[in-house]
Amino acid sequence: MNVKLRRNLLRVALCLIAVAGGFLLSFIGMYHSIILDNSEFSGAGAVLPPLEGLRVVSEAEPVEMSPGDRILVSAKGPSTTLVFEITSPETQQSREISYTLHMGFKKQFFLSVPAIVGGEKDPFFVE
Amino acid sequence: MTNEKPLLSMKGIQKDFLGNRVLEDINLDLAQGEILGLVGENGAGKTTLMNILFGMPVIQQTGGYKGTIALDGEEVRFSNPNAALMAGIGMVHQEFFLIPDFSATENIFLNREVTRYSLLVEIFGDRLRTLDKAAMNERVVQVIKELGVNINPDTLVSEMPVSYKQFTEIAREIDRAKIKILVVDEPTAVLTETEAEALLAVLKRLAAKGVGIIFISHRLHEILNICDRIVVLRDGKLIKDISSGQSDVKSIASWMVGHEIGDFAFHHTENHRKTENFLSIDHLKVLMPGEAVKDLCLQVHEGEILGIGGLAGQGKLGIANGIMGLFPAEGSVTLKGKSLKLNSPLDAFRAGMAFISEDRRGIGLLLTQSIGLNIAFPLMQVKGGLLKKIAGLFTWEDKKKIREITSSYIERLDIKCTGPDQSVMELSGGNQQKVCVAKVLALSPQILFASEPTRGIDIGAKHLVLSVLREINEKEGTTIIMTSSELGELRSICDRIAIVNEGKIAGILPAEAPVEDFGLLMLGE
Amino acid sequence: MKPKYSLKGALISNLVPIVFLMFAAFAVPMSGLSIPYLLHEMISRLARDSLLVLSLVIPVLAGMGLNFGMVLGAMAGQIGMVLVVDWGLGGMPALLVAALLGTPISIGLGYFCGYILNLAKGREMVTSYIIGFFMNGAYQFLLLYCMGSIIPITNPELLLSRGYGIRNSMDLPNIRQVLDRLVSVEVFGMDIPILTFAVIAVFCLLIVWFKTTKIGQDMRAVGRNRAVANGAGIPVEKTRILAIIISTLIACYGQIVSLQNLGTINTYNSHEQVGIFSIAALLVGGATAENASIANVFVGVFLFHLMFVVSPMAGKNLIGDAQLGEYFRVFVSYGIIAVSLLLHAWKKRHEMLERRLLENDGKE
Incomplete structure (x- = not known):
């Protein structure tokens, strides 16, 4: 292979790597807004009530959520794991549910916490 | 010229410059290992011919040329000097083609640096190769040795005397690996005799290796000494193409000028030495790079022509430059009993002094x-x-x-x-x-300093300049202090000649003194 | 024949930094600011501005004077930053993506600037200054009109209320000091941004290495004597364009580093002053339009910013008016630029003038 061709191929490859790297970095470095909603969710079939004694652990500070609350958490990267601690007011027993969200290049997510906790396949809601 | 085909062959070269025919039907051959002397008055067409050979842009800008150039039997027509260089034609310029702030090595290898591979070359191309300074220095030392001179590869060109700059230029051309033809334009004009001899020896050695050399010079003795063949140009025409064995200085000179010229020497008129201590120079020190003057004393008489000679780099050029205030000077200079303010060109002029600089393009003229x-x-x-x-x-x-x-x-x-x-x-x-x-x-002026007034000019102009100097000396009584590296020239015009060695006056002799005496003084004997 | 080292010579060639140092020695105690505070400020400012000032070194090497056109690089960096903020990137990836975006823009702008400077040989400085001005117009057009209309901007918070055009200023909450804080060491209660300095060091090394390459040598040759370089077959114009492209690129990265340190962008002002500030800093560091070294960069940034911090307080304590110290600083800092430009112009005409003065002369 002659030198010129080799170098040009190398240069093209490097450019491609740079572009791909840019995408990858965007993928990793993008901040997403996740809006968590703790109100009644009516999905396919069941109607799930809001949760009491809910604490959300995300990349930021943990937050308590009362029924009817709506909060904004911000998360970085291709995926994030949200942990919901639900302490039942009667039994004082708590359980933890973690949920991993793959965010891709989408910037905003509307998530219903009761749907997630209730094991709903599609916990997203539309405004 | 027994070669089957010449290395270089120029046929029917013709060139018009704004309607003026400056070259007419020039036919020129150069064989391998031959040294061809190209002589002619300034304006005879030598420079134009060489510009055509090199494909200088000025030729195309003025309408190109007619005729053919063949290199190794193949016709070539260079569109730029670089193409000529690539084809193996090197040129040593009359005006230096050097970067003053670069060292000898850097200049010799300018754009031909020895480089090493570096990884980034793959991405950004060959210009990102790193320089191999050690290898370059080694080669420079070798080339300089070949030249038989003593230049430190790290010396900046700006700190070199003129002759060293010339050597640096020649070293650069010699170092070109595949050089076939070397054009040297007035290489010895700025050199002293010993330096010139060293250079001529190097050129002969190069020719022996098979390089064809075109040697342009006004020093006919050198031409006769070194060249195999001599070509004389006059007014754009090729007047004579003759082997050097069949010619002598006088006939070449007459071909150049077109008429017989008489003896070069002037008749010395009786000196009119009116005042003994007309201009007295005491303990002069001049900080001129390469031409430093150290503690020099000299008395100049009114109305005389005083010659200052000596080898290059000994300080002869520093005297005039120092007194005229072009380079920092110390000491005392007294003109007719009045002390002159040093380091002030204006005061020097006001005192009635004038200066013909050896650097006419740099200092002498508003180009x-x-x-x-x-x-x-x-x-x-x-x-x-x-x-x-x-x-x-x-x-x-x-x-x-x-x-x-x-x-x-x-x-x-x-x-x-x-x-x-x-x-x-x-x-x-x-x-x-x-x-x-x-x-x-x-x-x-009352006093005229003429530094190398005939450097790099042809016989006709030389004769005229010298006779004008003589004339104002005789008719107007101007005192002239003339510096020259050509002893013969000084002897032809001066009354007395002072020889400078190591920044001091080694001795003053009348012009008629035997040449050997001058030689001994120059060598500091 | 080598020039001998002399104290006097060293003093004269470093006159500017020495004057500033003397002034600082006087102003620092006057200001009443504590040394640790000043040191902390200086470290932070060195990290912020060194790379920008460093971008000026290569064009000086190539004989093109002080590249006022470096603001083009700053613009490119800012465009990258604006886009990155719009896309919601944060952290180190955001900086890297901004740099990736800025790279082609800088190369394009650098080529353009270099091309024009080739048409204006010998008047590079004033030309690059004006290029900076009119490209500012193009920049404003791009950000005020194209962004949000032709170029999609998804984040409405960045846009002006009319629906297109970028706001005057934006915060960089997820980008603020990410580079500085990623790897930093605490020494005597001061955070030293090791990684930022490492990045600067890498660029310094690149410049030093660059000088030992063929193209670095070509640039020196072009800078010293264009005619001879051309005669030797060096592609002069191409080399000069390359010098400007490299300068623009470093300025782009420098602006990104500087913005992450500040944590905010003044969309239409941040880049404007960069050229003048950087050039003043370099000159304060003892550089000239013909000679600039890496040492000049750091000394310059240090002294220039020291004056910045100290003079208002010194003025206040001395005369009771902070503004007065500030006036003095402005006068001296920009006076330096004026003097340097004058000296440069003088040197350019030096040969011609000297010829007249020496050979013929004397003007009355």
Whole structure:
């Protein structure tokens, strides 16, 4: 292979790597807004009530959520794991549910916490 | 010339410059290992011929040329100097082609650096190779050794004496690996005799290796000594193409000039030494790089022509430059009992001194300006001449008077030009020098310092410049201090000759003294 | 024949930094600011501005004077930053993506600037200054009109209320000091941004290495004597364009580093002053339009910013008016630029003038 061709191929490859790297970095470095909603969710079939004694652990500070609350958490990267601690007011027993969200290049997510906790396949809601 | 085909063959070369035919039907062959002497007066067409060979842009810009050039039997037509270089034609320039702030090594390897591979080359190309300084220095040391001179590869060119700059240029051409033809334009003009001999020996050695050399020089003795064949140009025509064994200085000179010229020497008139201590120089020190003067004492008599000779780098050029204030000087200079303020060019001029610089293109001339302004400038600045007042307020240059005076000098000095308004840059070297002379004549100085007034100019112009110097010395009583590296020239015109060695006067002899005595003084014996 | 080292020579060639140092020695105690505070400020400012000032070194090497056109690089960096903020990137990836975006823009702008400077040989400085001005117009057009209309901007918070055009200023909450804080060491209660300095060091090394390459040598040759370089077959114009492209690129990265340190962008002002500030800093560091070294960069940034911090307080304590110290600083800092430009112009005409002065002369 002659030198010129080799170098040009190398240069093209490097450019491609740079572009791909840019995408990858965007993928990793993008901040997403996740809006968590703790109100009644009516999905396919069941109607799930809001949760009491809910604490959300995300990349930021943990937050308590009362029924009817709506909060904004911000998360970085291709995926994030949200942990919901639900302490039942009667039994004082708590359980933890973690949920991993793959965010891709989408910037905003509307998530219903009761749907997630209730094991709903599609916990997203539309405004 | 027994070779089956010549290395270089130029056929029917013709060139017109704005309607003037400057070259007409030139046929020229150069064999391998041959040294060809190219002689001719300035303006005879030597430079144009070489410019054509090199494909200099100026040739295309003025309409190209007619005829063919063949290199190794193949026809070539170079569109730029780089193409000529690539084809193996090297040139040693008369005007230095060096970067002053670069070292000898850097200049010799300019754009031909020895480089090493580096990884980034793959991405950004070959210009990102790193320099191999050690390898370059090694090669430079070798080339310099071959030249037989002593240059430190790390010395900056700006700190070198002129001769070393020349060697650096030659070293650069020699170092080219596949050089076939080397054109040397006036290489010895700035060199002392010993240096010139060393150079000629190197050129002979190169020729023995098979390099064809075109040697341009005004020093006919050198031409005869070194060249196999001599080609004489005159007014754009090839006058003579003869083997050097069949010619002598006199006949070559007459072919060049076109008429028989008499003996070169002038008749020495009786000196009119009116005042013994007209100009006295005491313990002069001049900080001129490469030409330093150290503690020099000299008495100049009124009305004499004093020659200053010596080997290059010994300080002979420093004297005039120091007194005229061009380089920092210390010591005392007394003119007619009055002490002169040093380091002040204006005071030097006011005191009635004038200077023909050895560096005519750098210091001597305003290259881009007209002949008229060049001649009139010092007069206007120093003496306030040629100026007229408008409404008593503004001073204005008197254009009409300038033209008149310029025309008279053009006639008197036979300056070849289109008129007083032509820019000095367009003139040939010899004519530029005549402008320099005209300029100091216009000042009618009491004392004239002439540094290398005939360097790099042809016989005709040389003769004229020298005779003009002699003339003003005789008719106007101007005291002339002439510095030259050509002893023969000094002996032909001077009354006394002082030889400078190691920044001091080694001795003063009358011009008639035997040559050997001068030689001994130069060598510091 | 080598020039001998002399104290006097060293003093004269470093006159400017020495004057500033003397002034600082006087102003620092006057200001009443504590040394640790000043040191902390200086470290932070060195990290912020060194790379920008470093971008000026290569064009000086190539004989093109002080590249006022470096603001083009700053613009490119800012465009990258604006886009990155719009896309919601944060952290180190955001900086890297901004740099990736800025790279082609800088190369394009650098080529353009270099091309024009080739048409204006010998007047590079004033030309690059004006290029900076009119490209500012193009920049404003791009950000005020194209962004949000032709170029999609998804984040409405960045846009002006009319629906297109970028706001005057934006915060960089997820980008603020990410580079500085990623790797930093605490020394005597001061955070030293090791990684930022490492990045600067890498660029310094690149410049040093660059000088030892063929193209670095070509640039020096072009800078010293264009005619001879051309005669030797060096592609002069191409080399000069390359010098400007490299300068623009470093300025782009420098602006990104500087913005992450500040944590905010003044969309239409941040880049404007960068050229003048950087050039003043370099000159204060003892550089000239013909000669600039890496040492000049750091000394310059240090002294220039020291004056910045100290003079208002010194003025206040001395005369009771902070503004007065500030006036003095402005006067001296920009006076330096004026003097340097004058000296440069003088040197360019030096040969011609000297010829007249020496050979013929004397002006009355």
